[in-house]
Structures are given as structure tokens and as C-alpha cells.
Amino acid sequence: MDRGSVFGTPTLLVGVFVLASAGCRPTHPPSAGCGKDTDCKGDRICAEGSCVAPAADAEASEAVAEPVPVAPASAGQGERWFRGGPGHAGATTAVGPKTEPSERWRVDLGAVVFATPTLVTLPGAGGEGDAGRELAFVGNHAGRFVGVTVGGPEQPGGELVFDLDLGGRVWGTAALAETRDSARLYVGTDADTLFALDPSAKGEAAVVWSKVLGNCENTRSPGPEGARCDVDGGPTVGPDGDLFVGADGVYRLSPTGEERWHWPPREEKERPKHVFSTPVLSADGQLSFGDQDGHVTSLDAATGAQRWRYSVRADVDGSGVLGADGALFIGADDGRIYSLRSDGSLRWSFVAQRDIRSSLGIAADGTVYATSFDANLYSLAASGEVNWVLPTGGVVHSSPVVDGDGTIYFGSQDDHLYAVSAEGEVLWAVDVGADIDSSVAITKQGWIVIGCDDGSLRAFG
Template sequence: MALGSGRGRVVAVGAMWALALGAVALIYLHFEPEGDDGRTRELDDAPVFRAGEDLVEGPSRAELDVEAEAPSLRFYRGGRRNTGRSDLRGPRSARELWRYDVGASITAQPVVAPDGTLYVGAHDERLHAVAPDGTARWTAPAHARIWSAALVLDDGAVVVGSDADALFAFTPAGETRWRARLSGDADGPPALAPDGSLRFAAGARLHAAGSDGRIAWAFEAPGLFLLSSPVIDVDGTAYLGSLDDHLYAVAPDGRQRWAYRTGDDVRSSPTLGDDGTLFVGSDDGHVHAVSRDGERRWRTDLGGFVRAPVALGRNGDVIAGVYGPQPRVVSLDTETGEVRWSFLLSPTESAEVGVASGPLVDAEGSVFFGGHDEFVYSLSAQGALRWVHPVGGAVDASPILTADGTLVIGGDDGVLRAIGESAPGDAGAP
């Protein structure tokens, strides 16, 4: 840990994922607190459940209640349902308030602690704690690149995964609380179940662990990475996508409930809608609407990879980012999948360029996201452009709104930016 130092600095102003095959059968933890009292503990009794085996059977779950959670800044995508909604109003015009430069790509969404501290991991292999004014509070080592968002627990601890095949927990002061060493890169944002336990993907496994990092079980998909953050339902069921083309439902005890097959890799994190429908994008170019029993409700062909998590509009419609050759953001009717509106970015010849940034929907229904074209965008609830702000590189990270309505987003240029409303007299001010 480094207090107020590290590679981050403040400047005042007016994705390709690696694939690894193979899995280690043994699950073990390596606790490394600061100081000389570190200890290693191997756990060979945590059960591993494999996809397609020992399935859970039971009554239909279609009529389960949907958790009416208030959006939280501590969570990736605002909560257990990954809705991408905020109850705050975002900036109606754009003025850069500050920059925090880490010198390496930022692909992770920031999260915010109750005291206003922003936490964001980066490819400089560190977790950064940033004050609301953009100054560095501390950095802590994760020993390999961090691709995805952290999670702030109820006691203020910050949990984040990295390519060091590990999940870390840091205190609010930046000290290492524990380190869980795993059998693969921990590249998906961790999630918090209703009972306070953790769910997170590493390698080809979804893990359940206590807040102390002790693993209870693992669910293993066939051979490839799990890159998404699990949605956690009101009964503790976790839903997540896999590079074996499936969306999985995993019961609270680690056994598979069902698997829904798409036509290609599922890199996107799913979203649980207001009526209990699951929405997920796939490299097959579709957004899929799936019931809690694993049955297709509809699918809409958007003609490009859908790798970003979708968001829910204020009316429940599905807001999705799409890759090339026609990169765009679209709004889909939640009941039918019909396209309501579409906002087109600059066309491209590459299928690997587009919108990887999960859209954020504010209290007015406005939509915020970044593009690979090196701009951050704001659209109205009807899909009309409100403002566009240039940045110094492609944007893969999802944005967040802080408590005062400031939009904060990272970029591949290694800069975390805060965007507020233009002051009277500024260019672009209303």
C-alpha cells in the first residue's frame, strides 16, 4: 500500500481478454495480511459442482418477487440486479472537473464508498482510492492487471479481483485484509448475495465465499473463462454468462439450475428486469430475454457483438451497446424486444470496435456511456444526443454517478475523468 502516492496523479483541467485453458482441481486460500503474521491455508473440502451434473429440480421460479433495491454506489452496475440505473441526475452538459492519471488502461467501472472515496482498479496492477476532488488517497497492489469493478462491503472493506489468480480484500485505509488465491484470473466484478456472502468468477469457476474470503463452493463451466459479474436473485440464485455460449443459473448451494444456450460467447453480465426477466447480450449479435426458468422469451438481432451489460430504462426498456460494423446504442421494448430507438456512432469496418461501456441511466432517463471512438456520450431518454465529450482513448469502462451527480468514467488512456455540468458562459453551456 502507498498512502497518497503510487502511479496516480492529479491534473487540473478548466480489450482484449486473455484466454487460459485448464483448471486446478484444488481450491485453496492464501491469506497475506500486512506484517509478518501471514498464513497459508489450503482447502480441499470445498465442493466443486460441474455444469450439467447434479442438477437442481424444483417448482417454477417465474413468480418469485423481484428485489426492489435502491441503486447503490458500492456495487457494480448499482446493485445485485445489474440494472445500470441511478437515482441521481447526471450532467445535462459536459465540463471536465478533474483527471486522475494512473498511466495504464482503466477498463473497470469505479465504485464509491459512503464517505465519497472512489475505488478503481487498473492495468497498472493496483487498486486506487481517489478522493471526491480527484486527489489520491492511497494505492494497493493487486500483483497483476485489474480488469473489472471492485465491491465495497458493509464494513467498508473493498474486494477486487485481478489477473494474479486472486481476489483481494483491503481495509478502508488500504491495508490487505485477506487474499484468496484461485485457479484462474478473477476478471469479473464480485457480487454480494442477500445473505452477505460473495459470488465471483475466476477462470472457469463461479465461487461462493464468506466476507472473510473462505470459499464455500465452486461451480465450474466447461473449460473457458467466466468473464461476467453474476446477477443475484432474491432467493440467492446466481446468473452469469460463460464463453461456452451459455447463461447459467446456479442455486445457492452451487448446483446448476439450468443452462440457456446462445449462439456464441457470453462476455456480458446479465441484468434482471423489473418483471423477473433476465436480459443478456452475446457475441451471436443478439440480446436474449430469458425467464427465471431458463426459457427464451425473445431475442433481437442487433448485427454486432453485445458485450457490455445492458441497462434498464426508467420504463423498464432494455438499453444495449452494440459493436461494429454499425456501432450504436439501442433501446428495446422489454415485452417484445422491438427496437424503439437507435443512436449510431461512426461506422467501422471492424467487428471488434463499438460500445463496450455498459450504459448508465439516470433519474431523468438520460443515458451515459463511452465508445471505442474516444468519446463519452449523453443521450436523452428518447435517444437524442444531448452532449458528447472527447477523451484521449477508447472507453471500455462503464460510468458511475457520484452523490453530487458528477459522472466519473475511466478510459484506455489511463485517465479517470470527472464530468460535471458546464458553467454559465462555458462552451456548450445551456
């Protein structure tokens, strides 16, 4: 990592971090000039200091399959909808540490850990002695997928109890589907394959099924075509157990891997572009995601029919979040955060200085959080006004995770793990000695579990 490329000189980098770690106030944006879209009238947006009309596509498509309705969420099912609720990416009811934690354990997995750990509690997981213990499951860039005991006040944790070679690099976070009697983890690889795993089994017996997506068997060369069918974003599990996952387009699959529909429709001649973004499912059955064709797209989750597309003219790799009123917030490689109404029209957009490739986070009060390659953490009101901007000392790919108290946790390529208050104060910053592109998981007892680019999985508490 070339830190000097972020701030110009290493000396300036050190100064920025000292400011942050001292708990000083974050910076606030200037109020004059066209610095953000709310400075412009109507739906016009601010581009390079000038207010211009946005570009939008509203292309309708025909239904491509018999409708398979999405069952309404019932008690106990809501948490299965993409990271803590219907579209609320990064939100969690768990509460993380407010004072600087210490490292509880570290497990070397041998390759970059980019994905967010998925926390699972299984009766008897890993053997009779593990009954009721919480496990963290995550994959790495060598294709290794593991489960590690989290531990607690009277348990050391850090024990490897699940270890499986998936045969392809893992970028995405495993999705968890639980019933009263069983649990399934769904995770994809860049070998174009989606796996359904039994986290209580061992070795190859843990693979319940696997499915190759797309028609990229002979395109393993580097570049966009070679990556077109990669299953490298995390799946979303709907309230009825069906899966929504990106690869060469977007798929809806049954819990047993049966294809319900594929978008775009198979009869279309144009080869679909790659979708890395994890789809977000709303309570009314609208499925929204970004793609590497420069669009944000919304589908009818029951049929796969296209509702609308919005052109942003840049790759959209991160996943969005839904506000209380159904508005979608999503970031893109053009450095913008877009707020789109449920009909696909633009409410506002905000311009950061560099790419936003992380998933966005959202707090209970509607505040939206985003990290950027410009090394900043941004806090935005639901109306698009900037609350504050907090600098770090390196590129930030880690997604901001908001805990039950409203504290924001994320990692940076300045080798630090951060906890920041809702007011923008740095509560603590731990130097882990390695870049952090993974996002945090917060355990039931309030520990932080996170992956690092040095190939380690670590817990802090």
C-alpha cells in the same frame, strides 16, 4: 483503433458523429422481413434472415454443498446487490448532468482504465481532513488500484489518497460491502486472485485477505487456458455479505474468503471454462451468468446446484439484467440480446450487427439498453421491440448506465463520452481525446467519473 473498419471510410465516420452530436433523432429498424425475433412465431428466432428453432440445454445437476441460504434483503441492503439493486445492472438513483459538463480533474494512472469506478464515502477516509468526502476507487491494466477524492462545488477533488499494487491486471469493477462500522472492497486480477480491501487503510495494511482461485498456477501462457482462472469480472455481494464471483467457473465465498461452493462440482472431470460475466442475483436466490463456453447458466445461490443452461453458441462476457417479472436480459458475442424466462426458456432475442460484450442497462420502466461493437446504442422494450438505435463513431465496449432521471451515459472508441435521453436524443457528447471502454460512475452531486484507455481517470461536472 481502426475506425475505418467500423464504418467503411473515415468520411462516413465523421458524418455519423455530426448527426449524433447535433441531437438528431435516432434511427429506427425496418418493419418488414425477418430482421428480429419478434418477426417469427412462438419461440423461433431470426437467424440470417430465416426463422429457426433455438438451441437450449436444460441440464440439471446435483446439489454440491449443504445449503447456505441467501438472507432476504432488508432496508439499506438492496443497493449492495450488483450495481443498484437485485440484478438491475447499471441503474442508479444518482442524477447526471443534462447539459455539457466541463472536466473538473484528471489523474494519470499510467495504464488503461477499463473498470468502472466504485464510489465510497468513508468517515476519515485518507486522513482526518477527508471525513465525509466521496472517493472513487478503480484498478488499471498495470495492477494499480487507487482511491481518488471526487470533490464537489467547494472541493477541487482529484487527490490520490489510496494507491496499491495488486500484482495483476484489473479488468473488473470493485464490489462494495458496507456495514455501519466498516467498508470492504472486493476486486479481482488476472493473476487468479481475489482481494478484500479496507479502503480506509494505507499500503499493504489495506489488504484484509487475498485468495487464489482455481488450479491454473502453471498455465500463465496466453490464450483460453492461461486465462481460465482469471478473476477479471467484478464480484457480486449478496444481501448477507457473501460473494459470488467468476473465474474457472463460479464461486460463492464468505466475507472472510471461505469457499461455500464451486460450480461446476469439483468431482466433474471436465475442466470448467472461464467466467468473465458478473453473476446477477435475483430476489428468489437464482444466480445467472454467461461463460466462455457459449452458455447462459442459472444456479441455486444457496447450494450451487444447476437449475438450467441455455446454449447461445458464442462467448457471453457481459452481465445481464433482470426485469420486473424475473426475465433475464443478456448479450453475447454473436451480437444477440437474449431474453430468458426464469425457467431458462427463450422469450425473444434481438440481433445487432456485432458483438455485445458490455453489461446491459435497464430503466425503471423496463426499457433495456445495450451497446455493441457495431458502434450503436440500442434501446429495446421489455417485449423485444426496438425503440431506437443511436450510432456513434467507434466500437462501444462501455456499458450503458441509466441515471435516476432515465438518461443514459456511456463512452465510445470514437473518444466521446455521451449523454442520451430516453427518447434517443444526444444531450451532449464530450471529446476526451482517448478511447473510453470504462463505464461511468455518477456521484452524489451529479458529476461523472470515468476511466480512459490513455490511463487517466477523469471527472466531469
